Amino acid sequence: MTLEEKLAQIVGFWEKGDGEVVAPLQGEFTREQTLDEATRHGLGHITRAYGTRPVDAVERARWLWNLQRRLVRETRLGIPALVHEECLTGLSAWRAATFPTPLAWGASFDPDLVAEMGAAIGGSMRTLGVHQGLAPVLDVIRDPRWGRVDECIAEDPYVVGTIGTSYVRGLQSTGVHATLKHFVGYSGSQSGRNFGPVHAGPREVADVLLVPFEMAVLDGGARSVMSSYTEIDGVPVAADPTLLTGVLRERWGFDGTVVADYFGVAFLHLLHAVAGDLGEAAGLALAAGVDIELPTGDAYLTPLAEAVRAGRVDEALVDRAVLRALRQKDELGLLDATFDDEPPTSVDLDGPEHRRIAARLAEESVVLLSNDGTLPLAGSARVAVIGPNADRAEALFGCYSFLNHVLAHHPEVEVGFESPTVREALAAELPAVELAYERGCAVDDDDRSGFDAAVQAATSAEVAVLVVGDHAGLFGRGTVGEGCDRDDLELPGVQRQLVEAVLATGTPVVLVLLTGRPYAIDWALERCAAVVQAFFPGEEGGTALAGVLSGRVNPSGHLPVSMPRSAGAQPFSYLHPPLGGNGDVTNLASTPALPFGHGLSYTTFVHSELAVHAQVPTDGRIDASVRVTNTGDRAGDDVVQLYARDLVGSVTRPVAQLVGYRRVRLEPGESAVVTFSVPTTRLAFSDRDLVRVVEPGDVDLWVGPSCAERETEGRLTLTGPVHPVGVDAARWTTVSVAG
Template sequence: MSYRDASLSVSDRVRDLLGRMTLIEKAGQVNQRLYGWKAWQRVGDGFAATPYLVDEARRFGGIGAVYGLQRADAWSGQTLATGVGAAEGAALSAEIQRTIVAESRLGIPALFVEEVPHGHQAIDGTILPVALAAASTWDPDLYERACAAVAAEVRARGAHVALVSTLDVLRDPRWGRAEETFGEDPQVAALFTTAVVRGMQGHAVDGTIPADRLAVVLKHAAGQGATIGGRNWAATELGWRELAEIHLPPVRAAAEAGAAGIMAAYSEVDGRPAAANRRLLTGVIRDALGFQGLIMADGTALDRLLRLTGDPVSAAALALHSGIDMSLWDEVFPHLDTAVSRGLATMDDLDAAVTRVLTLKFRLGLFDDPILTDISETSGNSGKEEGRSQRRRQAAPEPGLTGRLSAEIAARAVTLLHDREGLLPLRGSRIAVLGPHADTIRHALGDYTAPQRPGVGVTITDALRASGRTVTVAPGADIATGDTTGVDRAVALAEDADVVVLCLGGSSARDVETSFDVNGAALTSTDGPPVQMTAGEGVDLARLRFGDGQYELLRRVAATGTPIVAVVVQGRPHVLGEVLETAGACVNLFYPGPSLGTVVADALLGRREMIGRLPVSLPRDAASLPVYYNHRDHDWNGYVDAGPGPLLPFGGGGPGVLTLGVASFDRGLCRVPVSNPTDRDASAVVQLYLRRVTTTVWPRARELRGFRWVRVPAGQTVVVEMPAGPEQAATVDDCGRPVPETGTVEFSVQMSAAAS
């Protein structure tokens, strides 16, 4: 059979295999219905498939993909006691693959798809800082290296495909999934999207995905970061022009970087759900932007199409014709064979979808894996030998590399919001570490995180104690409620300290009390037990405030007169006005992961410069939204009862000691001197902005067009260069493709998006 011949091209092998498949086998390849944690069971010291998986494989003569085989969290119910650790992952994957291939007449392997939003959501998966923290580094190259390290870890466990959020551009911080975005700017999102693809998939020019890398499916296309009111699963009110300028740049970057897949968003575009929007998926993403990978539906999204069609067969046909290639958990796509048989869907459309799925399997080398080709010799084996064989074939990830890169991202993301009273570096020998983030890392890990083994991570209290200071600690308040029972204890410690490190913030941590929607999103209710979540999927927040108990703690501690350094740990831009006004200094971290304590101590004690910059604008009040910097350029003086603009601007942060000289522009290159008048080396992100003076489409106030990190030695000046030519001045058409600007533009060099 030609498709078994590794010397042939991928396209030839796919063509031969497709020609041998039945209609039901084709339908099986585009279905991803199984919850992976239900597909296996422990048998002695090995693994075996459950009837749940075997029945599915027999129904379709194989399986296209299995989701979350190693996922562990409160929704899956997999814990440290029951879940699959790093040492077992390859053996489990091998056994499940053996079962699937044995049930396939043509020996077609399955894709194993895992959640990898900021590290693998599985036991022993190394956690990276969330995307919003990564964007705070303004360093896509660093993130690319971290993504490569994560990919090596996950592939060594037998997985093939990573689901990674990169495409959502945050336009409303009330949306619970803010932490999964790279912020409010489309260019920043595009650059980090490219970094994810290059890091996780590698740079192979022949399209193959190496054995130490993963295929990536990027989430979500498109516009989900701008749902009405920041509500999960809600509609958008985006015109196609807004979609093209703000939400399609990262999608275009994904296409240009060669991403293996894109996931359609839950949201609507012009009244059409993304999963049923042929203009978006096929006309724009595939045809105009040239995307060649597969397009996956989000979890149970196709079931929602029943509101449009009234029956699952018609819904399956609608999704396929719109451009969906693979399902996720729904009960709609299994009806594709019936849709084709009835003439509601075409075999050409189904063949195109199956071709994209099979192509990815060949690119990953799955058909040439000895685990599959030697099945006849290993039939009945528990999977342990196959697992060991797989680990030998693949390049082993460098021990500890991912953790070191995770810590480096976290350190570079620490952002100084102000030090009005000159409290940093910390002075005094007695430090009271107070607040709900004081002595735990649990609330700093972000959503989509697996349970952690004891001893993982360093708390702020432990890190400051290690410096030799006398440290006392009390939480004082919890994350999300108005409980003040611990405030008196915290106030007593503050009165006896030289300085207070007040660790406030939010949490996306799910626990056993959390209830879940059908797609795994958290459900919150005022009727049930309090859930300590202020962010995460399904946790939308109207007022953008922490729990009331934290504000009571802030006020009571401030009344003692002891200087306060506030450390804010959050997963979205909260309203921080009272915190900034009350604390003598304030430091921000979007969920940094297990190295929370280390990076905070290094920053507060002056051992490391705080070089993070905000990838989002911080609002004055939730009632004043939106406050993103790149709005349409209309004169407006603000509300009668609130001024315009954000509390702190996009791109801001840091001590602000560096000064910009006069920029020069010549032959498409911008040069600007950056001076450091202080006696210490200092860093900044120099940002290039564009303002369109005359144009055919109403312009935005400004648009980021480039940025450069610069470190300037004490007392010196460094000249920074950035491209500033026709490419940077270009605009986009209504499909998001770059086109030349025909009007007049102005470039400016700034340290943030604040009006200069």
């Protein structure tokens, strides 16, 4: 291969037009190749063939097949391109199914269902000739002020790891490669600011931030990893061989490809200032272990070629990346592909199976935060539906949904699939109820002119359903999403004032939060009749919420992130050490308004009879069983949560740590015994020498409705010597249920 042919295999080509801004600082790169220029020596990746603008999938597939045939027949090497696409909430394509956002996956605590979703998404991608998906996001939530919280799964690394790995398995079961994002530390940015520096120490990186990636690589077999934009302690990840080679490849044995986050290689020069020009940036990234530059070849084409020929970058680094890129294409069958077959002539990207999974995941992810008995609404005759998100389809979708990510630039184009709003779904759900609707205000401006009409509607109703929250967008065009960070955690705009005005009528208020992050709403929990949280529940989200409000659906979601009391207490995690919580040494409380794992139901569950062995060796498994009983009068799902606390450690340990969970469905009066087999490695941590170990000593275990409540508990002692933990250690808790 010539140098130009090699470089062509480790870059992408992005066909896009002016105004299609769907990546950070996209406009900074003015020199764009034509298609002829980009394919002269072959091509590594085709960037976002379907997800850049609203195009008919069948027509675009025809274009894609023709391009691939051209690469096979008209370039010297005859190697097709690998096609990658965004797929965080479904395939990013016009008319494709849009599922709940990852924060809703976490709220469902249902990894098996997430695997089904991944397989459905992968099936659509494979049909259209897409080979690699840029998902899942495995960043552990550290600060809810960060705009990309809606893309994340949870603040607990084990929940992120189990659910994220399940998505990987589902997607890759269809022959599409998953890409783990964003390796690593991106969510730990200073003050919750996008691209902000990360000040995490090596122990936090190892024991919290790396854990989900380790699970997805070693247990999920993920074939691609995306390097993070961020820097950790002054070293940009995209230029850090300790992480991209030392941890990922040498320690974990990863043999897939590392792709750059969009423009991330160029950012080493433009933003981080650790490289004097793009050629030097390319050399740093290659040496660290970034194999593929996406979305285009701003650094890995002309600047890198010049650096190689000048002797500033060793061509052996190029060869290493090219071999990895070609190995991936071989795995995907591309090296033998001829594209003599015909592209699909029809495709259903939002079929019944997609809708079934989307509906079930939306229903399981709705979290009932509080309820004084006003819900369900079955007995109400007159209901006022109020709020900026009550009748707005966009409110159901996250930042990386096609609707908010791409169609926002094309307002003249129809959405392309059915997505009933909360108002529309409630009208269909409760046909005998008299519904009055008023918007009240917008999501994020100061206009209060709609308050009077909203107050009048609430005054005339028996119950007011007030739907507030976020609008997802990018780079300041939303209240949440990439580049849409917050310096407070109040509801955006004048939404709180709208809620206060409606509360002042005396009509019971059911507050529905359609958001991409948790907000500080302790005041609402105290004064509203009920509060319901939905994290961008997708195309079936309006119907799912209507089902919860009517009582057709018994809510079963649980908080995957603590509900904050104030922005000033951030960053906060339930995984804090003793001095990270409340105490007599400070006058400020850090306790969240609601704890991780909280979620109510229309029935009640009792957890009892937790049984554990008194002693377990440090290299063994902890067997624990608990009885869960539905003590209410209707069927429902409970998420049984097993927590542990290592009472004394050589370094400080969290006051609570989830070590196992299981969703269980029970009929009224029914009981089940849930048995957890927890590898002691779930309690492993990096000791003072940064060696991952399990130490002997006492451990408290408990089961409760959240991390904060010990409904039934026990204690055991880990015995034997300190146990070093290798990469071959068990990482998953196994769970069984017996009636």
